[in-house]
Amino acid sequence: xxxxxxxxxxxxxxxxxxxxxxxxxxxxxxxxxxxxxxxxxxxxxxxxxxxxxxxxxxxxxxxxxxxxxxxxxxxxxxxxxxxxxxxxxxxxxxxxxxxx
Amino acid sequence: xxxxxxxxxxxxxxxxxxxxxxxxxxxxxxxxxxxxxxxxxxxxxxxxxxxxxxxxxxxxxxxxxxxxxxxxxxxxxxxxxxxxxxxxxxxxxxxxxxxx
Amino acid sequence: xxxxxxxxxxxxxxxxxxxxxxxxxxxxxxxxxxxxxxxxxxxxxxxxxxxxxxxxxxxxxxxxxxxxxxxxxxxxxxxxxxxxxxxxxxxxxxxxxxxx
Amino acid sequence: xxxxxxxxxxxxxxxxxxxxxxxxxxxxxxxxxxxxxxxxxxxxxxxxxxxxxxxxxxxxxxxxxxxxxxxxxxxxxxxxxxxxxxxxxxxxxxxxxxxx
Numbered sequence: 001x002x003x004x005x006x007x008x009x010x011x012x013x014x015x016x017x018x019x020x021x022x023x024x025x026x027x028x029x030x031x032x033x034x035x036x037x038x039x040x041x042x043x044x045x046x047x048x049x050x051x052x053x054x055x056x057x058x059x060x061x062x063x064x065x066x067x068x069x070x071x072x073x074x075x076x077x078x079x080x081x082x083x084x085x086x087x088x089x090x091x092x093x094x095x096x097x098x099x100x
Numbered sequence: 101x102x103x104x105x106x107x108x109x110x111x112x113x114x115x116x117x118x119x120x121x122x123x124x125x126x127x128x129x130x131x132x133x134x135x136x137x138x139x140x141x142x143x144x145x146x147x148x149x150x151x152x153x154x155x156x157x158x159x160x161x162x163x164x165x166x167x168x169x170x171x172x173x174x175x176x177x178x179x180x181x182x183x184x185x186x187x188x189x190x191x192x193x194x195x196x197x198x199x200x
Numbered sequence: 201x202x203x204x205x206x207x208x209x210x211x212x213x214x215x216x217x218x219x220x221x222x223x224x225x226x227x228x229x230x231x232x233x234x235x236x237x238x239x240x241x242x243x244x245x246x247x248x249x250x251x252x253x254x255x256x257x258x259x260x261x262x263x264x265x266x267x268x269x270x271x272x273x274x275x276x277x278x279x280x281x282x283x284x285x286x287x288x289x290x291x292x293x294x295x296x297x298x299x300x
Numbered sequence: 301x302x303x304x305x306x307x308x309x310x311x312x313x314x315x316x317x318x319x320x321x322x323x324x325x326x327x328x329x330x331x332x333x334x335x336x337x338x339x340x341x342x343x344x345x346x347x348x349x350x351x352x353x354x355x356x357x358x359x360x361x362x363x364x365x366x367x368x369x370x371x372x373x374x375x376x377x378x379x380x381x382x383x384x385x386x387x388x389x390x391x392x393x394x395x396x397x398x399x400x
Contacts, residue, residue: 010142011142019136019137022133022136026129026130030126033122033126036119039112039115041109042110042111042163042171045163046193046197049156049157049197049200050160050193050199053153053200056156057149059132060149061291061298064146065287065291067146068276068287068291069284073276077273084269090268091261091265093147094297098297098298099154099400100149100151100153100157161391161394168368168376168387168390168391169376172368173387176368176377177373184369187368191364191365194394195361197394197398199299209341209342215339226326226333229326230326233323236311236322242364242367243367243390243393246397249360250393250400253397254399256329256353263342263345263346264346266342267343271342290343293343293350297350299350300349300354
């Protein structure tokens with residue numbers, strides 16, 4: 001929930017775990033900067049880029065799973081237009097991940 | 101080349117530009133942490149993850165283009181086993197990007 | 201539904217549209233074979249591979265949207281273990297698409 | 301070039317192997333049509349879509365490796381504007397694969 005109170009998203013219970021993973025990804029991106037500064041071999045940098053991208057996608061899949069199990073589930077239980085909208089919104093987000 | 105002297109990779113001339121792009125990506129990843137801390141809506145976080153991934157892939161493609169035009173080009177001009185190895189190495193790096 | 205009657209999946213109403221799209225993709229893959237037979241330029245073949253992959257992903261996203269709006273929605277409305285399983289199953293399928 | 305004589309692209313020596321792989325992918329896409337006709341479970345169809353996409357990407361990576369080792373290698377050995385163009389063209393093709 002926002003600190004003021006109210007709605008709690010699906011991922012909130014795991015907030016600390018997500019923050020930890022994102023801090024590790026931030027470290028990977030800083031590692032990439034060091035590699036560029038030290039003129040490291042291109043392929044090694046590309047390998048590290050793939051690792052950071054994979055880690056970002058893993059975070060995205062975790063958030064998505066909780067989103068489908070909470071926000072989308074509540075909307076589809078309620079039914080109607082809002083349910084369709086939530087499903088379309090989630091699918092659009094997946095499409096963006098696929099194209100990124 | 102490393103500041104001490106020696107080999108200069110294809111991307112070295114653009115080092116500052118790459119560092120700037122990577123610092124911006126680091127900022128995006130810190131932005132993701134803030135979004136999680138503030139309990140922002142999952143879909144908005146996923147959109148930002150896609151943006152960071154896209155930016156990482158763009159950096160990778162830039163590095164790859166310069167790698168192909170320099171390191172791989174030099175190896176294939178020399179020919180032989182080393183040429184094949186460099187081409188395979190680059191292809192493997194592209195495969196890792198595709199699967200990340 | 202299975203031909204014997206019974207359950208109808210989310211995508212069944214659009215079956216003809218999906219078949220049409222899949223036949224077009226089959227045509228693209230046969231086009232790729234012709235290109236290879238005719239020794240067409242590698243980059244043109246790669247462009248056609250990207251088009252076929254994009255079309256396959258578009259079919260997948262359509263199926264996924266209907267799966268989330270029907271099968272997963274029914275499971276989450278019922279709740280419990282089955283709901284969690286369906287959400288995990290869908291997320292795993294998205295993960296496979298991302299890595300393909 | 302075509303079998304009538306002249307230029308042979310890097311992949312030509314493996315033409316039969318590529319045709320065999322593409323025919324198998326064509327079979328996978330026809331299998332997808334059968335699955336849709338038989339109202340098979342969405343997730344099973346998505347799994348098969350991922351398999352077909354993965355197979356297409358594997359073909360693309362094979363073609364790309366041979367393209368880099370032949371066409372691009374020849375151009376970069378000759379140097380000049382054409383070399384740069386070939387490298388950019390290959391990178392653009394990789395970018396399209398990444399976004400597909």
